[in-house]
Amino acid sequence: MTPEMQDFLARAMFEHAPVGLMLLTAEGEIRAVCRESSDLLGLPPESLQGRRLFDLLREDDRESLATLLALARGASHPVREVMVLSGPPERVIRLHVSAIPAGKVGGEFLFNCAVIDFTERRRLEQELETARRAAEEASLAKSRFLANMSHEMRTPLNGVLGLLDLTLRLELGEEQRENLRMVRDAGRNLLTIINDILDITKIETGMLDLVNEPFDLDRVLSTTARMFSIEARAKGIELRYVKSLETPQELFGDPVRLRQVLANLVGNAIKFTDKGWVEISAKPWACPHDNPSKTCLLFEVRDTGCGIPRELQAPIFDSFTQADASYSRRYQGTGLGLAICKRLVELMGGEVWVESEPGAGAAFSFTATFDLARPAIPEQGEGPVVGGLRLPALRILLAEDNRVNQTFARRALEMDGHSVACAANGRQALQMLDRDGPFDLVLMDIQMPEMDGMEATRRIRAGEGGGFDPGVPIIALTAYAMKGDKDRFLSAGMNDYISKPFDTTELSEVIGRVMLRP
Numbered sequence: 421m422t423p424e425m426q427d428f429l430a431r432a433m434f435e436h437a438p439v440g441l442m443l444l445t446a447e448g449e450i451r452a453v454c455r456e457s458s459d460l461l462g463l464p465p466e467s468l469q470g471r472r473l474f475d476l477l478r479e480d481d482r483e484s485l486a487t488l489l490a491l492a493r494g495a496s497h498p499v500r501e502v503m504v505l506s507g508p509p510e511r512v513i514r515l516h517v518s519a520i521p522a523g524k525v526g527g528e529f530l531f532n533c534a535v536i537d538f539t540e541r542r543r544l545e546q547e548l549e550t551a552r553r554a555a556e557e558a559s560l561a562k563s564r565f566l567a568n569m570s571h572e573m574r575t576p577l578n579g580v581l582g583l584l585d586l587t588l589r590l591e592l593g594e595e596q597r598e599n600l601r602m603v604r605d606a607g608r609n610l611l612t613i614i615n616d617i618l619d620i621t622k623i624e625t626g627m628l629d630l631v632n633e634p635f636d637l638d639r640v641l642s643t644t645a646r647m648f649s650i651e652a653r654a655k656g657i658e659l660r661y662v663k664s665l666e667t668p669q670e671l672f673g674d675p676v677r678l679r680q681v682l683a684n685l686v687g688n689a690i691k692f693t694d695k696g697w698v699e700i701s702a703k704p705w706a707c708p709h710d711n712p713s714k715t716c717l718l719f720e721v722r723d724t725g726c727g728i729p730r731e732l733q734a735p736i737f738d739s740f741t742q743a744d745a746s747y748s749r750r751y752q753g754t755g756l757g758l759a760i761c762k763r764l765v766e767l768m769g770g771e772v773w774v775e776s777e778p779g780a781g782a783a784f785s786f787t788a789t790f791d792l793a794r795p796a797i798p799e800q801g802e803g804p805v806v807g808g809l810r811l812p813a814l815r816i817l818l819a820e821d822n823r824v825n826q827t828f829a830r831r832a833l834e835m836d837g838h839s840v841a842c843a844a845n846g847r848q849a850l851q852m853l854d855r856d857g858p859f860d861l862v863l864m865d866i867q868m869p870e871m872d873g874m875e876a877t878r879r880i881r882a883g884e885g886g887g888f889d890p891g892v893p894i895i896a897l898t899a900y901a902m903k904g905d906k907d908r909f910l911s912a913g914m915n916d917y918i919s920k921p922f923d924t925t926e927l928s929e930v931i932g933r934v935m936l937r938p
């Protein structure tokens with residue numbers, strides 16, 4: 421084939437290509453354009469030739485084209501969408517641009533550009549997006565309606581159940597009593613279902629917020645085990661709670677929702693186990709984040725029950741799904757429990773999963789992240805720096821009756837390098853001052869059983885009850901910080917006070933103020 425013939429064919433192929441093609445310079449000038457492209461752009465080839473493509477674009481699309489050309493120099497096939505608004509009707513044109521190396525075309529960078537009509541596709545995408553938004557809105561409206569309904573239904577149902585309980589205390593015939601008991605049980609089941617629906621809809625509409633308050637993990641686990649002990653005994657199943665010593669017990673989180681997840685898993689384990697045991701445990705788990713003020717725990721609920729087939733182990737975490745439809749006849753349930761657990765666990769920054777062999781029991785595990793009382797551990801033997809001065813390590817007597825508060829304060833003080841002895845009331849504090857002293861400082865809760873903090877302070881200052889220093893510094897720990905309280909505490913002989921809830925910095929500062937006071 422002669423070079424002229426080759427040239428002719430290449431030109432014909434370009435000009436009559438069934439797709440839009442263009443050659444652009446680095447400045448966006450149209451060097452060559454095929455018929456299809458000019459049709460798509462709505463302008464005759466003569467008026468496009470030599471024209472800057474930028475001039476056909478909207479302001480913001482010009483920037484896109486400039487970026488596109490710059491990118492195309494480096495990559496082989498970058499794709500960018502550019503709206504072309506020149507020729508009527510308004511169109512969406514997508515340009516696929518690739519650079520032809522400068523050396524190949526007389527030292528100039530040229531860009532090969534495919535011009536694709538995207539108008540229809542974009543229209544469909546927009547329609548789909550609108551339909552998706554409408555469906556989402558409808559689903560949200562449905563969830564809100566369900567949440568409101570369940571809420572409204574709970575109020576009269578609570579009334580019904582309350583009155584049933586009262587009526588059951590009256591003198592009744594055996595048959596009447598039996599009938600009312602059945603009504604009450606059915607009502608309780610109904611309430612559980614309504615609560616589940618309320619929870620799942622609240623979670624799905626983002627209406628459920630977890631609280632972050634101090635709690636004792638051991639208490640949550642042991643009360644959960646206790647809640648189910650009668651049911652387990654009635655079925656002849658052993659229900660065990662395995663404590664782990666290395667698990668931190670004083671945490672910040674949502675104890676009510678944590679108990680709800682555990683109760684759901686333990687309730688299921690007992691429901692689906694006919695003989696053997698159910699075991700609850702919690703242990704530390706590698707934290708996905710490196711934050712020393714947080715801790716991640718792994719909770720497990722194992723049983724020796726019927727187990728779950730492998731293919732159903734993932735779907736049971738979806739709403740309204742049960743492992744075997746026939747089970748729903750044998751065991752009551754809505755299939756909402758695990759869906760709620762999954763979402764609550766996710767809100768607690770963890771995940772839930774199950775391992776099981778049919779006939780060989782199931783092990784449900786979940787992780788959750790909690791805040792710890794205090795992150796930093798200072799050097800040993802020295803107290804913290806307060807107001808630029810280092811506080812010496814002190815022997816502190818902490819009089820506080822609330823176990824959780826006591827543990828927090830003790831931990832915070834120990835982490836500051838102090839040593840701490842705890843008393844559960846004022847009377848015990850006096851005994852310990854006499855017996856276990858000397859102490860450098862007393863932290864005194866105001867409200868305590870047997871002897872409150874005010875009385876104990878008065879007795880200490882009066883030198884009653886032993887050979888300790890009656891001038892020992894005393895800081896009041898108080899939940900009341902009302903006007904005039906400070907004067908009351910000071911006139912009872914206290915040196916300062918700190919109101920609860922306090923943070924550890926405040927605690928160090930008040931101790932520093934008292935101990936470093938000239």
Ligand code: ADP
Nearest residue numbers: 688689692727736742743753754755756757758
């Ligand atoms: P419900 O118990 O109300 O049906 P759940 O979401 O709590 O709903 O559980 C879904 C399904 O998962 C149950 O119906 C049951 O088929 C299966 N399942 C849950 N826990 C266990 C378990 N410990 N052993 C066997 N199957 C279980």
